[in-house]
Structures are given as structure tokens and as C-alpha cells.
Amino acid sequence: MRSRFVLIVLFILLAPLIAISPDSSLSISKNASAADACKGDLEPVKWNQTLQRIAMVPHFNPYDDWWGFWDEGDGRKGNNKDSGNGDSAEQESTVDMSLSPEPSWMYDLYEHNLESFDSNHHSTLLIGNDSVGALKLNLSANHRTTVCITLQNLNQTSNSDVSADVYLMTSSEYDKYEESYFSSHSGNNWYSEAEESLSDIPPEWRSFNFLGWKTYRDAHQYEKVDSVNFALSLDGPEVYSGLFGDADWQDFYIVIDTWDNVHDNDELPPDAIIAADVTIITTERTLILPNFTVSLVFLALIILLAISPFIINARYMRAGLDTEQTSTGFVPSLNMEPELPPVVRDLEQVANTPTALNSHDIGQLDDENKQIPNLPEE
Numbered sequence: 001m002r003s004r005f006v007l008i009v010l011f012i013l014l015a016p017l018i019a020i021s022p023d024s025s026l027s028i029s030k031n032a033s034a035a036d037a038c039k040g041d042l043e044p045v046k047w048n049q050t051l052q053r054i055a056m057v058p059h060f061n062p063y064d065d066w067w068g069f070w071d072e073g074d075g076r077k078g079n080n081k082d083s084g085n086g087d088s089a090e091q092e093s094t095v096d097m098s099l100s101p102e103p104s105w106m107y108d109l110y111e112h113n114l115e116s117f118d119s120n121h122h123s124t125l126l127i128g129n130d131s132v133g134a135l136k137l138n139l140s141a142n143h144r145t146t147v148c149i150t151l152q153n154l155n156q157t158s159n160s161d162v163s164a165d166v167y168l169m170t171s172s173e174y175d176k177y178e179e180s181y182f183s184s185h186s187g188n189n190w191y192s193e194a195e196e197s198l199s200d201i202p203p204e205w206r207s208f209n210f211l212g213w214k215t216y217r218d219a220h221q222y223e224k225v226d227s228v229n230f231a232l233s234l235d236g237p238e239v240y241s242g243l244f245g246d247a248d249w250q251d252f253y254i255v256i257d258t259w260d261n262v263h264d265n266d267e268l269p270p271d272a273i274i275a276a277d278v279t280i281i282t283t284e285r286t287l288i289l290p291n292f293t294v295s296l297v298f299l300a301l302i303i304l305l306a307i308s309p310f311i312i313n314a315r316y317m318r319a320g321l322d323t324e325q326t327s328t329g330f331v332p333s334l335n336m337e338p339e340l341p342p343v344v345r346d347l348e349q350v351a352n353t354p355t356a357l358n359s360h361d362i363g364q365l366d367d368e369n370k371q372i373p374n375l376p377e378e
Helices: 002-020 032-038 086-094 171-184 192-198 204-210 292-318 343-351
Strands: 053-054 121-127 132-139 143-153 164-170 221-225 227-233 239-241 245-251 252-259 274-284
Touching: 053 171, 053 192, 132 274, 143 164, 143 252, 164 171, 164 227, 171 245, 171 252, 221 227, 227 274, 252 274
Parallel strands: none
Antiparallel strands: 053 132, 121 274, 132 252, 143 227, 143 274, 164 221, 164 252, 239 245
16 A cells, blocks of 8 residues: 555656656657647637737838937937938948738737637748747637747749747847847947847756746747647736836747747748748647645645654654553463363374174284184294
């Protein structure tokens, strides 16, 4: 019984370690499960209602008015494409506009409040060189969402020979990522240099990095890939409530990155236009446990581990106080007949039983004068 209990506890403790590694042969959750779920009945996309297309391009920087606050000029700050100053022509000369297929409404836009995403959609994004393409959506906590992305070179009809970086971010994480992109593509790049110096910060300290950015749960980042499939189930709506402010609702961004960001292992610009086929499949969840169940399970395990030494010690101390009732036989004495074993008792009965054998058979003579036959003479 104790060995079974120990095995059950070890399995509970080791099961998450096996399930976390997707490359393990013993892994419970693999990418293949997400790939199999990338099939379903697709519906037409309701743009700016359930999905919104967003882009960041190197020839448009809305933060230039802020970065160039101390620059001298004719009253208009910044070097946006439409600013009309001299820096615009210089910047456009360094950007190959033939590799920027994004329309202006994708990067010079107003973000919309989206409905909860609970349907299946497919979309194709064109991402230019040194740019970012993203899909904004409001994920539902009542559905399991599977995202499948395939990248290929727009100018080639053969199999994909390009790769890029794919990230999943919330609104607050995307804002930091957006600042990182525009600061890297501005003339005042001191912010980018400081962020680059902190790119090797360990994962346990990333939450304290006020300059860097990270992905959702610090896990959904897929770099140098030409295709990726991942699934996501929310514990609840992503709502951040401040101590003194109102609740901040978080949307999600599926980001396809073709620029050299501050990460050390990201992909370099491909010098091509990438076509990204994005399929999003939702599956309604049948059982949704409250968030506090995880705390209760771990609390029960901690309590069980804490009291187990006391239980073992109590049973050990009580084991010496228990009297064993053993059956003991009577001690033989001269006043009582001893008890004999059954085998000895049977032998005595056989010995005391009168025999019906003939006297000739036992070699005795009825008459003393008779001679024993066949005896040798003296």
C-alpha cells in the first residue's frame, strides 16, 4: 500500500516535467496535436469586428515627433513619410519600397474594439522586408484556439525557402514591442542600443526589464521558422486591474516579424516579401475548472507532505505499545497427561491394537516339543 502511494505521488510530481518538453518522446502534448486541429469549417472574416490587420513598416514612424523633439527644424518635428521635411527623402532612399506591399491603412490606423473570437478563419498577410505584420483578435476564454502559420516567398511558387519570427503578445506586450521597432528605425536610437544591451537578460529577470519586451507567458515565441502550429487555452479573460485605475482589457496579437529585433536568436531580414497563410481554429471547451482549483491541489499536496512525517512517527510509536496475543500451549507437568503429537498418538494406537496374525507367521511354536523345520543340525 505504501509503495503504491509513493508511486502515485512521484507520478504527480514528474508528470508536468514530461508534459512541458514538446521534444520529448514521452511528452503528452506535442505540436502534432495542434497540427491535427488546423482543420474546420471556415467562415468569412469580419474585418475590424473579429480580426484586424496591423503592420509596422520602416518608412513610417509615428514616434518620430517624439524622438525628434530636440531636433532643429522648421517647426515640424519628425521624419515621417508625410512630414515633408528633408529627412523623409533620405529615409525613403534607404528603403526599397518595392519590398513594402502593406497599404497605408495597415500602419496608419485606428485600432478597433473587437468582438470575442469564437469562429474559424483563414487569412493571408503580405509582410515586407524589415517589417512586421500582425493580426489583432480578442480571444475567448471559453474556447481553445489553435493557430497554424505557413510562410513562403511571394515571388516563388515552390516550397517555402524563407523563415521569420512568430510571436504571440497581449496589448501591453505589443506596445513595448512597437516601441522597440520604431526606436530601432529612428535616427535617435539610444533607446534601441540600451535595449540591445539587455537582450541577454535571464528569463527569471525579464519581468524587471523596463526596456525589453516579451511574449505571452514568456513562451509563445517561435524564431527562425517557416511554419508553426500552436494552441492556446486561457484561464480567463486577460484583464489587468490597476491599484488606482480602471481595468485594462488585453487583446492578443499574432505577430510575424521580418526585422532584426533585439533578440539574439531571431531571423534576419529576408530581402523579400513573405506571404503568411494564417489559419485560426476555435474549439469550444466542455470543462473549464476555476483558477482556484490549481491552488487547492497544490495546497493539498503541500499539507500532505508536511503531515506525513508526523503520521509515520505516530504509527511507529504506537507499534511498540500494542500487545500481541499469541496462542501458547499448556506446560506439561507430572499431574497431567502430556499432549502428544498426532503422529505419535497414531503410532501408539497401532501398537496397542491386538493382531490376528497366525503364530506360524511370527515364528512362535504352539508346542514346545516341536522342532523348527529346516534348521541345520549341529
